Amino acid sequence: MQNSSPPFLPSNASDGKKAFIAFITGGDPDIETSEALIRTMAAAGADMIEIGIPFSDPIAEGPTIQAASQRALAAGCTVEKLFAMVARLRRDLEIPLLFMTYANPVFAYGSAAFMRRCRESGVDGLIIPDVPFEEKAEFAADCQANGVALISMVSPTSAARAAAIAREAEGFLYCVSSLGVTGERDALGHEITEVIRIARQQSAIPCAIGFGI
Numbered sequence: 001m002q003n004s005s006p007p008f009l010p011s012n013a014s015d016g017k018k019a020f021i022a023f024i025t026g027g028d029p030d031i032e033t034s035e036a037l038i039r040t041m042a043a044a045g046a047d048m049i050e051i052g053i054p055f056s057d058p059i060a061e062g063p064t065i066q067a068a069s070q071r072a073l074a075a076g077c078t079v080e081k082l083f084a085m086v087a088r089l090r091r092d093l094e095i096p097l098l099f100m101t102y103a104n105p106v107f108a109y110g111s112a113a114f115m116r117r118c119r120e121s122g123v124d125g126l127i128i129p130d131v132p133f134e135e136k137a138e139f140a141a142d143c144q145a146n147g148v149a150l151i152s153m154v155s156p157t158s159a160a161r162a163a164a165i166a167r168e169a170e171g172f173l174y175c176v177s178s179l180g181v182t183g184e185r186d187a188l189g190h191e192i193t194e195v196i197r198i199a200r201q202q203s204a205i206p207c208a209i210g211f212g213i
Helices: 031-044 063-074 079-089 103-109 111-121 137-145 162-168 191-200
Strands: 021-025 048-052 097-100 125-127 152-154 173-176 207-210
Touching: 021 031, 021 063, 031 048, 031 079, 048 063, 079 097, 079 111, 103 111, 111 137, 152 162, 152 191, 162 191, 173 191, 191 207
Parallel strands: 021 048, 048 097, 097 125, 152 173, 173 207
Antiparallel strands: none
């Protein structure tokens, strides 16, 4: 699948307008609160919501999300509980929902089984920041078989690969605004601008800015 815009893409982003993608660590402080917060985000106007699967070694995250993951794990959050939460949300929420996770939880669950549960519960897309573009084949076939968009990422260091990444991107292109981990910054650099320009030459797929927001 290349340069695709799956049905989950917000219409405003498809129309060239801005869209807001909210993030929450699933299970922090507990599943019930996460479910309520996601409903609140949707009611407040979020265009899409990323649900972070808590992981013991979240290498892309700064201290805020690291602490959220630790609290969620300590409270007993599991991948299966998050699938069940999404299934409940899908009874009355149509907003696009994505999982942001790492390769290890997907491998531990089993890639085919994980993507099947994404489809069954209503997860629209998947972001795996520790899987580089060159290794996405580990999950791409299972994602495509289940209609789950595997979101590609580009960063300020991706200029040499940005064209290739953009040509194969699905849903939207996740543009990492600055080097380092997630979290608040005093200012954002302009390095990602050139990467987005290169990507734009290859595809009209929407770009989403993340990290440091």
